[in-house]
Amino acid sequence: MxxxxxxxxxxxxxxxxxxxxxxxxxxxxxxxxxxxxxxxxxxxxxxxxxxxxxxxxxxxxxxxxxxxxAGKNAPGPVRAEFVTGKMGYRREHGGGSGQLVARAVGLQKTKADLHVLDATAGLGQDAFVLASLGCRVSLFERNPVIHALLADGLARASLNVDCAPIIARMTLHSGSSIDWLRNAAVDGGDDESSNQGTLADVIYLDPMFPHRVKSALVKKEMQVFRTVVGDDDDSEALLEAALAAARYRVVVKRPRKAPAIGGAEPGTRIEGKSSRYDIYPIRALPR
Known part of the structure; x- marks a missing residue:
């Protein structure tokens, strides 16, 4: 323009x-x-x-x-940042495979090189943690604005000597992950011997948290996100597609007290202070 x-x-x-x-x-x-x-x-x-x-x-x-x-008294900027700040500290002192997201994905139960598909990548924070722990992570972000933020953050982090090996294990895709998941399920079927190129070992979903009336309870990132993204209204369809495409399990991040996504019931949960991880097991992880 x-x-x-x-x-x-x-x-x-x-x-x-x-x-x-x-x-x-x-x-x-x-x-x-x-x-x-x-x-x-x-x-x-x-x-x-x-x-x-x-x-x-x-x-x-x-x-x-x-x-x-924009305007006076607005919350500060939100960016995808992996080198410094919260993610930099988490990379150095995050607790390894004992972190909740790592436990939910199953990293304490397997030594396999897992391919994780983050179907709602957002700013890529959980994907970065998983990649830092050795996972190969495919990231999908369908909102073009958030996709641009994430692409910029990954590009900057790739120039950092400590982050570059982690970023090399992360691949960002645009567009809707639902279409990819549905196509993968059709193309890959349920073939246990097939390689990881078609089906992801673990599919991770973190749909936009339901709106809360008290805006003070919503993190700055969520306040700003809602100006351009809104809520994810197709979470049930996304979960259904993920369950048909994942090899070992699907993991869904939710607010701790929120109901599960409609449809299949999770097999187990891991709870934190403010959020939880609903786990939908499909088959046992390899040892």
Missing amino acids: SRAKASNASSTDETIPLAIARSPLGDDRQALALSTDLSLPYLGVASPKDIRNVSALLFLDEHGLCLQV
Whole structure:
């Protein structure tokens, strides 16, 4: 999108749900490419707190790409970050295979090199943990905005000497994972001797948590996500497709007190302080 069109978009009184902008140190070419790929207006160099007619921005600065709610007093930026911050600390001090997501996937029960398919990748945090523990992880993120954030985070992390070997085990795909899962189930069937290229060993689902009335209880990431994503209304269809495609188990992350996804009942659960993992076993993991 040209700068002239961006200028017109930014001067109208109509509120725009989402636009592209950058800081003076943000990559102009990357911003223009995102504007074209996502068909979003490009506002050029701008300060998110000064934007009045755009709800949220995909914002490029010296730290990479982030999603930022516009206007004063908005929550801070959300980005896919694996090198520093929470994920950097978790990589170094996360607890290995004793972490809840690792236990749910079954890493304490097998020495096999598992192929995990993260069908709702989001910002890729759980996928990164599993890859750091040796899993080969395929990530699907169907929302193009979140996909762009994740792709940017993975690209930046691949340049870090400590993270590069982990990122090499992660492959990001676009589009809906439901279609892939259904096709895999048809093509791969239930052939125990088939390789991992068709069926994933474990399929991991983390659909958008149900909306909570008290917004203070929702993490910053979820508040910002809802400006562009909303809820996942096809969770039952996704679970059904995953159960038909997974080799050993399906794992679903849920709020601790939320009901299970409709359909098949989980075989067991692992609970944490705020969330839990519903486990749907299909066959025993290899030793």
